[in-house]
Amino acid sequence: MSSPLISGIQQVGVGVQNVPEAWQWYRRVLGFDVPVFDDKAEAPLMTPYTGGKVHQRHAALAINMAGGGGLEIWSFTSRTSQPANFKLELGDLGINAVRFKAPDVKMAHEWVKSKSKEAVGPLSSLPEGEGFWGNDPYGNIFQITSDTSWFQKTGHAVGGVAGVVVGVSDVDKSLAFYRNLLEPMEIVYDKTGVFEDLPTSISGQRFRRVLLRKHFTPEGAFAKLLGNIQIELIQALDRTPKKLFENRYWGDCGYIHLCFDTLDMATLKTKIQAQGYPFTVDSEKSFGMESAAGRFAYVEDPDGTLIELVETHKLPILKKIGWFLDIQKRKTNKPLPDWMLKLLGLSRVKD
Template sequence: MAQTAESAYQINGIQQIGIGVKDVHKAWAWYRKAFSMDVPVFEDEATANLMTRYTNGKAESRHAVLAMNMQGGGGFEIWQFTSRTPTGTEFQILPGDLGIYAVKMRVRNLEIAFEHLKKSGAKILTTPSKTPNGTGTFFIQDPFENVFQIVEDSNRFSENSAPTGGVLGVVIGVSNLDKSIPLFRDILGFTQLQYQKEGVFDDIPGDKLTYKRALLTMPGKSNPGAFGALLCPAQIELIEVQGRDSKQIFKDRLWGDLGFIHCCLDVNGMKNLKKKAGNEGYPFTVDSEDSFDMGSASGHFGYLEDLDKTLIEFVETHRVPILQKWNLYLNLKNRDPKKNLPKFLVKLLALNRVKA
C-alpha cells in the first residue's frame, strides 16, 4: 500500500503485461500451452480512442484478450492491431535497452519448468542459474521474439498441475538506475529493496557486460484489493547497462506495436495516485477520468511514463465478469478496497478456462 499525508491509494499487484502481437489467436494459443494463461477475463474488439497520444494522433482498432493463470500472478493482455500492421524493432533488443526487456514468470520447480518450456518450443537463452539474491532463474524467448525470465517463487493463489504460474514482475531497462528507483519505490508501492548491485552477472543473457541492477518488491506476503490474492506479491527489476549505448525499445513505434507495450498495476484510489504522481513529477499522460468499458469488463485507467518513457498503466476495476456465459458479473465500486474477494468466488473464473 502507498499513502499520501492527506489520503491513500493502494497498489494491489501487477494486473497484466500488455503484449503486442501480429496474431492474437496464435499468440494466445502458445501462451496457453507454455504458461497456462488459459482463463480469459475479457476478450474485446474496440477502437483505442483515448490512446491517440501514443498512436500518432489516430484512433486505432484492436483485438485484445486478458488471460490469467489461476496458480496466481499477473496476466497477459494479448493485443493485436486490426486497423494496421504492427511493427517490430529494427534491432535485437538487449538487456538494458530502455523499456520492458523481459517479463518475469513465477514457477514452483525450475527444472520442471525448464523441460516444459523447452518442449513447448521456447528458445533457451540461459541455462538455470542464480540471481544476485540466490533465487533460481533462467531466460527464454517465445516464438514472437519476446523475452521471459523464469524465476522460482513460492507465492500461490491456488494449486494445479501447470508447470508455471502467472506474471511475477518485469525487467525494465533504464538510463540511470539511481534516478529511476524513486518512482517505483516511493510512488508505485515497490518499497522493499531486495538488492542493488553493480557487476558482471551470469544470469543475464548475452555478452558479459557490466550492469547496475536493483530488485524492488511489494511488502508483505499478501496484497489488498478484490483480486490481490490472485495477483500475488510482485517485483520490478531495474537494469542499467554499462559499456554500450542503450536503445529506446519503442522509439518511432506505436503503443500496441510488437513487444511488451506496458506494465499494468491494479490499484484503488486512482485519483489520489494521479495527484501523488503528478506532484512528484510523473503526470498522467492518459486518463479515462471515469469508468471505461472494456467489453465485458469496465474500469478507470490511466498511464504515466518513467524517466525513459516506459509506459506504466493503472486500472481501477469497476466491473468484471466471473461467469460471462451465465451473465454473472461483479460490481466492485462499492466494496471495501482493502479486502480480498472470497477465494471461492475468484476461483469461479476457472470455469471460463480455454483448453490449450
C-alpha cells in the same frame, strides 16, 4: 503507515501481429488459459501514442489461475503491428523481459524445454535464487524465477506474471519513481558487475541491477490472486542504450506496458503528479473492455516506459450465466473470497 494504492500487477501488455495464435502459445506453454476479456474495438484515448490517429485493435486479457498477473495480448487490426528494426539488448530502455513465477523452477525448466520450440537458456544462479531465461516465438525475452505468493495449485508448471525487467538509463532516478508508486516496497539487491546469467550477446558488459519487491498485502479485491510484485531495474554501463519503442506506436510488437491494479486512482494521481509525473492518458470514468470495465490511466517512468494504472469497476465472474461483480458497490477493500475468484477458472480454454 498509509494504505497501499496498488495491490499488484494486473497484467503486462504484449504487442503481437496475431492475437489468437499468440494466446494459444501462452496457454499451452505458460498456462495463461483463463480469459478475462477478448475484445475488438477502437482505442480512442491512446492517440498520444498512436500517431495522433484512432486505431482499431484486438486485445485479449488472459490469466494463470495459479496466481500472478495476466497478459494482455494486443494487436492492431487497422494496421500491421511493427517490430523493432534492431535486436533488443538487455538494458535498452523499456520492458526488457517478463518475470514469470514457478513453484518448482527445475520442473518449469523441463516443461518449457519440452513444450517450446524456442531457445531456452540453462538453469543458472541469479543475484537471488535460481532461474532461467527463454524466448517466445515473437522475439520477446522472459525469465522464470521462484516466488512465495501463490493463489492455488493448478497443475501448471509455470505461474503468472511476478514482475518485469525494465531497462533504464539511470537506476537512481527510476528507483525514486517506482518507490513512490509502489510504497511500501523493499530493495532485495543492488549489484554492479558482469553477470553470467544474462542472455546478452555483448561479452564482458557491465550492468547495475536492482530488484524491488512489494510483498502481498490483503488489500484490494484481487490481491490474493495477484500476489507479490518483483521489478528488476537494469542499467547498461558500457554502452548507450536504445529506446525500444523509438519511432513506433504503443501496441506495436514487444512488451507495450506494465499495468498495476489500482485501489484509489484519484489519490494516486494526486500523489504521483506532485512528484512530477503527470498522467498522459486518463479515461476519468469507467471504460468498457468487452464485459469488464474500469478507469484506466497511463504515466511514463523517467525513460518513457509506459505504466498503465487500472481501477477495476466491473469484472465477469461467471460469464456463462451473466454474473458480473460491481467492485464499486463493495464496502470493503478486503480481498474477494477464494471461492469467488476460483469461479473465474470455469471459463478456462482447453486446447
